[in-house]
Structures are given as structure tokens and as C-alpha cells.
Amino acid sequence: MHIHKYEKIWLFFGIGSLFVFLTIIGVSAFAQGNQPPSCLTTIDPEKVDETPPFNKPGLVKTGDNEYQLNIVASAFAYTPNQIEIPKGAKVTINVTTKDVIHGFEMAGTNVNMMVEPGYVNSFTKTFNKTGQYTIVCNEYCGAGHHMMTAKVKVVNKQ
Amino acid sequence: MAIPQLQNTKPKVKMTKESPSLKGTLASVFLLGFFLMFTWISIYFLFLDRL
Ligand SMILES: [Cu+2]
Numbered sequence: 001m002h003i004h005k006y007e008k009i010w011l012f013f014g015i016g017s018l019f020v021f022l023t024i025i026g027v028s029a030f031a032q033g034n035q036p037p038s039c040l041t042t043i044d045p046e047k048v049d050e051t052p053p054f055n056k057p058g059l060v061k062t063g064d065n066e067y068q069l070n071i072v073a074s075a076f077a078y079t080p081n082q083i084e085i086p087k088g089a090k091v092t093i094n095v096t097t098k099d100v101i102h103g104f105e106m107a108g109t110n111v112n113m114m115v116e117p118g119y120v121n122s123f124t125k126t127f128n129k130t131g132q133y134t135i136v137c138n139e140y141c142g143a144g145h146h147m148m149t150a151k152v153k154v155v156n157k158q
Numbered sequence: 159m160a161i162p163q164l165q166n167t168k169p170k171v172k173m174t175k176e177s178p179s180l181k182g183t184l185a186s187v188f189l190l191g192f193f194l195m196f197t198w199i200s201i202y203f204l205f206l207d208r209l
Pocket residue numbers: 074075076101102103137139140141145148
């Protein structure tokens with residue numbers, strides 16, 4: 001079969017970019033240990049209120065500068081919805097939902113995940129700047145979807 | 159003998175018709191390619207900026 005010279009060039013780049021993507025994903029997943037926000041951590045969606053750590057949602061200190069922020073999403077609110085985080089803290093955010101699928105986006109950051117009933121989704125972020133962040137639901141969940149928000153304040157603390 | 163000669167002349171005509179110019183196609187394929195690379199790379203830098 002005869003292939004035009006130009007055709008060979010763009011086929012080479014097309015197939016080459018496939019290998020570039022595969023290499024990036026492979027290094028990211030297996031060498032750096034990156035995972036999607038939900039790595040199949042499950043929870044009974046009807047017993048969220050009794051299951052630790054979601055029976056006492058909020059910010060928990062787990063190490064020297066490490067924190068866990070456990071949040072329960074439900075139609076149409078986050079619990080808690082006013083959160084203070086000390087500046088410089090490395091926070092692992094765990095979210096789950098009691099009812100339908102919700103979204104969890106910290107506007108202006110990389111924290112952005114789906115919250116599905118039956119699963120716990122996690123994202124770790126270090127807060128190096130003081131300021132305010134708004135958490136919004138970006139997964140349409142019902143009549144009150146647009147009012148589903150929470151506020152995070154990053155404050156100076158010794 | 160006459161028939162084989164007729165058949166021999168046909169492929170030669172076809173061969174000269176082939177190899178159209180693909181310059182425009184090459185340019186548009188790489189224009190699209192560079193646009194895709196530009197968007198992916200800028201999204202990656204947006205991700206790094208928000209870390
Ligand atoms: Cu919602």
C-alpha cells in the first residue's frame with residue numbers, strides 16, 4: 001500500500017501523541033501514586049450520620065500540620081458550611097452524600113470532585129495563602145441546587 | 159496479441175494520475191494539532207498555578 005509522505009508525517013505525530021499520553025498517565029499513576037478523587041472507598045449512604053468520621057463532620061487535626069476535613073453533602077447543604085483552616089495546613093478533604101449525587105468544587109482551586117451516594121471522595125490540598133474560598137455544588141441535584149454552598153476561611157494561627 | 163497490449167497501457171495512465179498535492183491538508187492538520195497542544199499545555203499550567 002502506498003502512503004503519501006505527508007500522511008506518514010501526521011500519522012507519526014498522531015500515534016506518537018498517544019504514546020506520550022500513555023506514558024504521562026503511567027508515570028502519574030504508578031510512579032507518583034496519583035488516583036482519582038474516589039478510589040472506591042465505600043459507605044452505607046443511609047448510615048452516614050452514624051459512621052465515623054461523618055458522625056462528627058468538621059475539621060480534625062491528625063498530625064503536626066495535617067488535618068482532615070470531613071464534610072457531608074445532602075440536598076441542599078454541606079455540613080458544616082462555615083469552615084476555618086489555619087494557614088499552611090495540609091488538609092485531606094473527605095466528602096460523602098446522604099442522598100443524590102452532588103458536586104464539590106472549591107472555586108478557583110484544583111479541588112473539584114463528584115460526590116456519589118455510597119462512596120467517599122478525597123482530595124488533599126495545602127492551603128498556603130490566607131483568604132476565603134467558596135464551595136459550590138456543580139452537579140445538578142434538585143430545586144435548591146443553586147443555593148448549595150459553603151465557606152472556607154484560611155486564617156493566620158499560631 | 160492485440161488484447162494484452164491494450165491491457166498494458168491502462169495501468170500506466172493510472173500511475174501518472176496519482177499523488178495529489180496534500181500541502182493544504184498537512185498545514186490544516188498541524189494547525190489543528192498545534193491548537194490542541196496549546197490548549198492542553200495551558201490547562202496544565204492552570205492546574206500547576208492552582209496547586
Ligand atoms: Cu447539590
